[in-house]
Amino acid sequence: MRAVKAVQQHYTPSPEILLMLDQFRQMLNDCVRIGLAEDVTSLKSLSTKAYNQLATYDIMSYYKLCAISKATGILRNYRKTRKKNPETKEPYARRPQLTTCYGFKIRAIEKVLLLPFKPKQPLSIPLNAHVLSVLAGPNIEVCSVTLTDQQLSISYAKEVEAIQPHGLIAIDRNLDNLTVADSDGHITKHNLAKATEIKGMYREIRSHMRRNDLRIRQRITGKYGRKQHEKVKRILHHASKQIVLSAKHREFGIVMEKLTGIRKLYRKGNWQGRGYRGMMNSWSYYELQRQIEYKAHWEGILVTYVNPYGTSVKCSICGSRMKPEENRKLKCRSCGFMVDRDVNAARNILARGVRFAPFASACEPMVQEPQRRVILKVDADELTWRSAT
Ligand SMILES: [Zn+2]
Numbered sequence: 001m002r003a004v005k006a007v008q009q010h011y012t013p014s015p016e017i018l019l020m021l022d023q024f025r026q027m028l029n030d031c032v033r034i035g036l037a038e039d040v041t042s043l044k045s046l047s048t049k050a051y052n053q054l055a056t057y058d059i060m061s062y063y064k065l066c067a068i069s070k071a072t073g074i075l076r077n078y079r080k081t082r083k084k085n086p087e088t089k090e091p092y093a094r095r096p097q098l099t100t101c102y103g104f105k106i107r108a109i110e111k112v113l114l115l116p117f118k119p120k121q122p123l124s125i126p127l128n129a130h131v132l133s134v135l136a137g138p139n140i141e142v143c144s145v146t147l148t149d150q151q152l153s154i155s156y157a158k159e160v161e162a163i164q165p166h167g168l169i170a171i172d173r174n175l176d177n178l179t180v181a182d183s184d185g186h187i188t189k190h191n192l193a194k195a196t197e198i199k200g201m202y203r204e205i206r207s208h209m210r211r212n213d214l215r216i217r218q219r220i221t222g223k224y225g226r227k228q229h230e231k232v233k234r235i236l237h238h239a240s241k242q243i244v245l246s247a248k249h250r251e252f253g254i255v256m257e258k259l260t261g262i263r264k265l266y267r268k269g270n271w272q273g274r275g276y277r278g279m280m281n282s283w284s285y286y287e288l289q290r291q292i293e294y295k296a297h298w299e300g301i302l303v304t305y306v307n308p309y310g311t312s313v314k315c316s317i318c319g320s321r322m323k324p325e326e327n328r329k330l331k332c333r334s335c336g337f338m339v340d341r342d343v344n345a346a347r348n349i350l351a352r353g354v355r356f357a358p359f360a361s362a363c364e365p366m367v368q369e370p371q372r373r374v375i376l377k378v379d380a381d382e383l384t385w386r387s388a389t
Helices: 015-038 043-056 061-084 129-135 193-207 214-250 274-281 285-298 341-356 360-366 369-388
Strands: 002-010 097-100 105-107 112-118 121-126 141-148 151-159 168-173 177-182 187-191 253-257 303-306 322-324 329-332 338-340
Touching (some): 002 129, 015 061, 015 097, 015 112, 015 121, 015 141, 187 214, 214 285, 303 341, 329 341
Antiparallel strands (some): 097 141, 105 112, 112 121, 168 177
16 A cells, blocks of 8 residues: 655745745636636546646646646535535635646755756755655655745655554544553553643633734734644644554554544534633544554554444443543443543444454454453444344
């Protein structure tokens, strides 16, 4: 299977690059406009409709093709979101940007990226040591380059061989922590309380802004948003890296809940306080999933998703309904098992993952005796519950 990653660095754009970025942005908007007006979705039909109209731009044809292909992606996403929410605004690129998958070269010896500008006159951008060392890795194939006015990002790929998993790591994602239960019976918690705290702090700062000028307000909100984003991202990257490393080390697969419609749970009019809604809506459950998934793919680790129904309320020993107790504890109504609610959820996810995993029989000898009984018991209960409904 093919795994893709990207590496970023800051750079200072020259006037020529700034000009290209703005031309690319305009071409992108032209293509999106044409695509919407002519109602085309495929790359091929958008190319035939739009390519000639881009003739007025004095830019190399590589970029025209890339603008059309990027616009196709934007249009596809727009149509998808509009199905769910008919009030979605039509896409329009405001930030100068440029993506190319053709014509660029990376010269490791001169430590530069060469971007086509005029025939035989490329523009060069110095690359830093980190980017060069990443791209010099074994079997790396560089795919594309994306520039904004501050940052450049290079995406790269490699062929990876999928690891045949010998067990599973189940991850329960919560607002303040990630709880991990694995087939060896270990439980680990990754604390994310710091991320929630940072998000709360910035929400507080933004809520105190009283300047009644939209442009200034947007600029300041944007600035704090970026700062918050950077800080939170660092915490999430640390946690996802640890999890993927431990899966790689033991040759385990990863299983998570398929969470959908989370944002719908915390909308206005659902009888929740503003503060609570704000906190729940800033929960980075999807960003974590994205990070874990691409990092796992890169290592050839299998990632599967299970139905989240009931994972937080069912007993991970006998499958009965649990009763909430103090300090995020749960107590089982029938077997009296007392457990932390996150640990219970992670164990339920693990049990479901094992049930669906293709290697279930192969990993059983690795599961410790009591744990194995647990899994089988939950299994049986789930099955009777299923057949009863
Ligand atoms: Zn129980």
